[in-house]
Amino acid sequence: MKPKRQRMMLMGVAALVLVASTALGLSALGSKKxxxxxxxxxxxxxxxxxxxxxxxxxxxxxxxxxxxxxxxxxxxxxxxxxxxxxxxxxxxxxxxxxxxxxxxxxxxxxxxxxxxxxxxxxxxENYMPPEVAASLKKSGRWKPYGQVTR
Amino acid sequence: MHSFANPARFLRLASHFLPWLMLGFILCFASGLYFALFHSPPDYLQGEMVRVMYVHVPAAIMAEAGYMFLAVASFASIIWKHPLADVAARCAAPIGAVFTLICLITGSLWGRPTWGTYWVWDARLTSVLVLFFLYLGYIALWSAIEDEARAAKAASILALFGVVNIPIIKFSVEWWHTLHQPASIKLVGKTTIDPAMQLPLLLMTLAYGFYFAVVLIWRMQASIAEQRLEARTRAQLREVTA
Amino acid sequence: MSFGPHNGFIYLSYGTVLVSLSALALSSWLKARRFYKHNDNTR
Missing domain, CATH: 2.40.50.140 (Nucleic acid-binding proteins)
Structure with missing residues (x-):
């Protein structure tokens, strides 16, 4: 049991280091991304x-x-x-x-x-048949700049 | 957990399920192709080009799901050191790589007539290319290291490192400005794909899933048989020398 | 059958899927079959 727990611990620490360094790396990229x-x-x-x-x-x-x-x-x-x-x-x-x-x-x-x-x-991200788009326009529910507001 | 990880038991279960998985693939793939190409509406904006979505999006899903499978199997390999986990991970890698390649090629063929370009270096496209290289690196490590146990360890560690890329792919379109559109199928909230277009998408995703399972079982059967053959040859060799 | 002005792109993408999936399936199936034959002979 002991070596298995040791491996688990090691993996946990490695995961933390990995996540932290990825976050650092991405923020270092700045506006380039x-x-x-x-x-x-x-x-x-x-x-x-x-x-x-x-x-x-x-x-x-x-x-x-x-x-x-x-x-x-x-x-x-x-x-x-x-x-x-x-x-x-x-x-x-x-x-x-x-x-x-x-x-x-x-x-x-x-x-x-x-x-x-x-x-x-x-x-x-919107996909619909032309008829659906037409009926949205007809009923006045069509939003001119994209159908989903975030 | 460990009883399922017994290779002999796995082989028995696998050959029992194999015909059903193949049947599932044939049914989903045939009906999926029919709906995707003949029985689904064009899109209001991109017209017939929306049909590429039915082969592109499921490939992207399988590319990521395949990598998660690879990572979980690699985790099991490192923690429990079970040989079946190594076999599963090693056999899943080429399948995931092929789905990633399909995703990249069909995406490129979809991008040219819609966006106006085959490729851009935005966060989404770049992170998927990184996923493809992770698969290739994993496969290369296995063939580069002679000793099986050491190769398994090195490849598993690489696979686990690569997991950071999965959330980056998923959220790249939300965290940063990209050319690639945001996700239509959301974890929370309504899908922004018309129901008539969801059916071929669902069928093709299921078909790819069945395909993954069938090909994975074939590869694992071959790999386990090969290992047994090697063990037997080694045993015979020992007998002869003794 | 035609899908309009960008016909070729749709054919190419579906062709890519069919070719790559069948190539991988065929090579995997041949491997499985070969080793099973071998296994039976040496049992």
């Missing part, structure tokens, strides 16, 4: 002009505008607290829609506009 920054993150953490970073949020409903050249579009990215204007030249993914998530990589220009080099669509 965030894949993108929200408009609110940018408002509180300012600067970063000219530097490349990823901006994430929801495409503001009614904000997508195609410019006259046919390949450039502008839209607003919001986290429902702060909003940032974005300019992008290129082809957006199929799931890029107003009201859904988006992650853009690029930099801020002097005028305070985010100039994106790439745009990725981020979708939420």
């Amino acid at each position: 965030q894949y993108f920054m929200t408009p609110t993150d940018l408002a509180t953490r300012h600067t970063l002009s000219g530097e490349n970073f990823r901006l994430g949020g929801l495409v503001t409903v009614g904000s997508v505008k195609h410019l006259a050249d046919g390949v450039t579009l502008t839209f607003q990215v919001t986290d429902l607290q702060n909003t940032l204007p974005v300019k992008f030249r290129g082809i957006t993914p199929d799931l890029f829609r107003e009201g859904t998530g988006v992650i853009a990589e690029g930099h801020m220009d002097r005028a305070g506009m985010f100039v994106a080099n790439t745009v990725l669509a981020k979708h939420d």
Whole structure:
């Protein structure tokens, strides 16, 4: 019995050390483990002009505008607290829609506009047939920025 | 606990359950594929692409469940030093690795047409890749160390260290900003997948589970038979030399 | 049968699942069978 209990003790101590060092390691990574920054993150953490970073949020409903050249579009990215204007030249993914998530990589220009080099669509955790979505919209229970509020 | 861990008893039980597990797999897999491909609605946003979910999400579940199995068996191996626990862990590792690979490949194929990219280094995708490397490391340790007892010990310790990665995978989408969407099936609270889409998901998850059990039993049968053969050969060799 | 514009991605992902699962199952089953045969001979 004794060596078995000893092994158990040893495992317990090892587990504690492991959890503590993982937590330390993760906190040392800091903001590096965030894949993108929200408009609110940018408002509180300012600067970063000219530097490349990823901006994430929801495409503001009614904000997508195609410019006259046919390949450039502008839209607003919001986290429902702060909003940032974005300019992008290129082809957006199929799931890029107003009201859904988006992650853009690029930099801020002097005028305070985010100039994106790439745009990725981020979708939420809701899956439903088109008819269900249509009936939600019809009955007025559709939430324009995702169906679940957290 | 220990009576179940007897290899002879395990083999008897396993061969008794094997046909039923195979039947379960065939029924769930066939009906799961039918519902997944032909008899489920498209998604309001991503259309037909939602069908990749039915092979991707169950693979992710099995990748994590397989690792937990590996860790529990490794724990039993270290504490009770029972040979059957080693066999179970060693045989489960390649199955878990294959499910992790399926999860990574189907996820990548799902990401390109929906997100617009095959791969990003966000917290969720990276931690699942780490899981795949943990499986590979576990398998490599077994083949790198000649002495069985030492190999079992080293591999078990690695498996237990890797357990920290499991909650990181699970909560990565909540703790940090990621491209990957948050979980639809929650520990607490309502599932955000339409019931018509839950059925193929459930059937495919069950099918993968049955598959895991069947292949695990096959591998364990082979492994136990191999051990016995080795023991017998060694005994015969001793007789000859004596 | 077609699943629209991204047909190929759906076929590829289901193909990946079928190929990798059958390859692992086949190799495991062959191992089990081989050792059982051997075991019976030496019993």
